[in-house]
Amino acid sequence: MRSLIRSLAGARTCSTLLARPAQNAASVVTRRGVASAAGPPGRRRNFREPKEQDEEFDPEEDEESADAYELGEMTSDAHAELDRHRETRHFARVAAYEMPILSQLAKPFVPPTTATPLRFRYTTYLGEQHPAESKVVVEFSVADLGLNKGQAAKLIKLAGVRYNPERNSIKMSCEMFDEQAQNKRYLSNVVDKLLKAMRDPSDYFKDIPFDFRHYKPKQKKMAQLPFEWLEFSQQKMKEREQKSQSEAEKIPQE
DSSP states (O other): OHHHHHHHHHHHHHHHHHHHHHHHHHTEEOTTSOEEOOOSTTOOOOTTSOOOOOSSOOHHHHHHHHHHHHHHSOOHHHHHHHHHHHHHHHHHHIIIIIHHHHGGGOOOOOOOOTTOOOEEEEOOOTTOOOGGGGOEEEEEEGGGGOOOHHHHHHHHHHHGGGEETTTTEEEEEEOSSSSHHHHHHHHHHHHHHHHHHHTOTTOOOTTSOOOOTTOOOOOOOOOOOOHHHHHHHHHHHHHHHHHHHHHHHHSOOO
């Protein structure tokens, strides 16, 4: 009796296992999201066989939806033009509402005095990184230092090629360091050393003459006109003189 029950249970289990592949095959989902039968159980579809066409897929409906999307969407050029308009309106609002507030922070210009003879110049590239951004230039006039004739002559000789005889000024620059503050500090130390050496009364370098060979004055280049223009102008002048003489001869003399 027990053996009979075992045989019946085994047959039922086999029938259940054989029925499962068919149910799973009927619920296979294709790439387009539509269920389709995969054929009899145990048989694999050959990759050379053409795929079955989806019956629920409507190409005309898909084209209509694509056309509706393309007609309602803007092109990339239109988006770029819209961004330009937004940027222009943004700066217009800044100029209209925010810039007038800056006038409250304006300070009157105070010219430099003899206490501040050094003029430092910095270079910025509006937020962009540049190798020359750390460069600092210092310039000062010899006449603003309040020196006597011997000290001024010694300072000019110590400055050498950095002296400009036309402007009577000394100009130096530094870009050895990465930061502008470091370069400014270095130039300040160099100026202090130069003034300290200039104030040394032991020697004023009177036996050393001035050497300004490094300075070449900039000459304004005159425009060189073609020689034919000069001939044409001379010819016109002769014609005017002849015409004036002929008109003078026609006038009756009393």
